[in-house]
Amino acid sequence: MTAGPVAAPLTLACVLAAVMNAAGADRLRRRGDAWPWRRDCVFAAGCAAVVWGLAGPVPGGPFTAHTGRHLLTAMAGPALLAVARPLTLVLRLLPPGRPRRGLLRVAHSPAAGRLLFPPVAAAVDLGGLWLLYRTDLWTAAHRHPLLGGLLELHMLLAGLLFAMAVCRLDPVRGRCGLPLRAVTLLGAGAAHAVLAKSLYVAGPPGTAFAAVDLRAGAQLMYYGGDAVEVFLALALAVQWYAATGRRRARQAARDTVPAGAR
Numbered sequence: 001m002t003a004g005p006v007a008a009p010l011t012l013a014c015v016l017a018a019v020m021n022a023a024g025a026d027r028l029r030r031r032g033d034a035w036p037w038r039r040d041c042v043f044a045a046g047c048a049a050v051v052w053g054l055a056g057p058v059p060g061g062p063f064t065a066h067t068g069r070h071l072l073t074a075m076a077g078p079a080l081l082a083v084a085r086p087l088t089l090v091l092r093l094l095p096p097g098r099p100r101r102g103l104l105r106v107a108h109s110p111a112a113g114r115l116l117f118p119p120v121a122a123a124v125d126l127g128g129l130w131l132l133y134r135t136d137l138w139t140a141a142h143r144h145p146l147l148g149g150l151l152e153l154h155m156l157l158a159g160l161l162f163a164m165a166v167c168r169l170d171p172v173r174g175r176c177g178l179p180l181r182a183v184t185l186l187g188a189g190a191a192h193a194v195l196a197k198s199l200y201v202a203g204p205p206g207t208a209f210a211a212v213d214l215r216a217g218a219q220l221m222y223y224g225g226d227a228v229e230v231f232l233a234l235a236l237a238v239q240w241y242a243a244t245g246r247r248r249a250r251q252a253a254r255d256t257v258p259a260g261a262r
Contacts, residue, residue, distance in 0.1 A: 006149035007054045010156070014054075018047040021086065024093050033092065039084045046080030050156065053077060061213030063203065064220060071224040074125075074155035079228050082163035083235055087170035104171075113173035118184035121165035125158040126191045133199060139206035162188065167235050178240050185236070189229040196222035 021043045028035045052058075053072030058065040087107060094100035106112060114120060131137050132151065141148035164170065166181050200218035203209045209217075 005146055006153050010153065011051050011055050014047040014050045017086075018044050021047075021084070021089065024089055028089070028092060035089070035092075039089075042080050043084035043086065046077045046084060049073075049080060050077035054152070060216060060220075061210060063207075063209045063213045063217035067217040067220045067224075070155065071220065071228070073152065074129075074159040075225060075228040076231075078156065078159035078163045079167075079231055081160060082167045083169065085169050087172070091171065107171060108173040110173070115161060116165045116168075116172050117174065118165045118176055118181050121158075121162045122184050122188040122191075125162040126188055126195075128154055128158050129192070129195060133195060133204045136205055138204035163232065166232050167239075169235075169239075178236060178243075182233070182236055185229060185232055189225065192225045192229075193222055196225065 022040055025035045025040050049072045053069040053074075056072075058068040058072075060068065087103075091100065091103065094103065115124075128151075132141070132155075137151070141151050164172070165176075166185050168176060168181065196218050199221065200215055203214050
């Protein structure tokens with residue numbers, strides 16, 4: 001399945017987002033604010049992954065190529081974009097005023113909190129995949145290009161929603177601890193692996209892919225999904241390490257204060 005009529009607008013949007021992110025980061029640095037270069041690189045890599053998945057060449061048979069596009073557009077690209085903290089960059093660029101307050105209001109709204117609750121985000125993301133591959137939705141998307149394009153857009157947005165909910169690096173509503181996010185990531189990874197294994201045995205209903213193509217695509221989905229999930233797990237591990245370091249530093253500072261001065 002390709003992105004159909006939405007491929008060109010999404011590709012253009014990704015290119016513009018990469019340019020605007022680089023310009024915004026440069027503006028921060030020019031005014032003396034710290035913004036790590038690695039975030040620029042990660043954001044650019046995320047945009048490149050999405051563009052490649054939408055419009056670039058992907059080798060392999062029809063199902064293997066589709067799986068490669070899915071991994072790039074719905075998993076690897078969103079994970080990289082979430083780690084780059086795009087919302088944080090925009091908020092730091094906007095001056096105090098109505099636009100900034102409006103964006104914060106949306107980010108801290110109850111609706112955003114519910115969507116970014118990790119189990120909900122995982123259900124939206126994985127639920128769409130199971131519906132696509134285990135119902136007649138696949139064949140319907142191929143008969144109706146607009147539906148196929150909308151599904152591709154959903155996969156991109158759902159993948160971004162899940163990555164942001166798990167990483168939770170941007171200032172959004174609600175506090176979700178590392179244990180909940182880690183368990184959610186583990187459960188989502190297991191559901192994705194089960195789906196890939198089921199596709200190794202039988203393709204989506206109504207399809208007739210060659211056995212070699214189907215198995216190669218299922219293996220790519222399985223191991224590629226593992227790679228993205230390991231990347232997200234590393235992002236969680238870095239947060240845990242930083243939080244532990246801050247906690248120990250505060251404890252050490254308290255321990256050095258004389259008892260009479262407390």
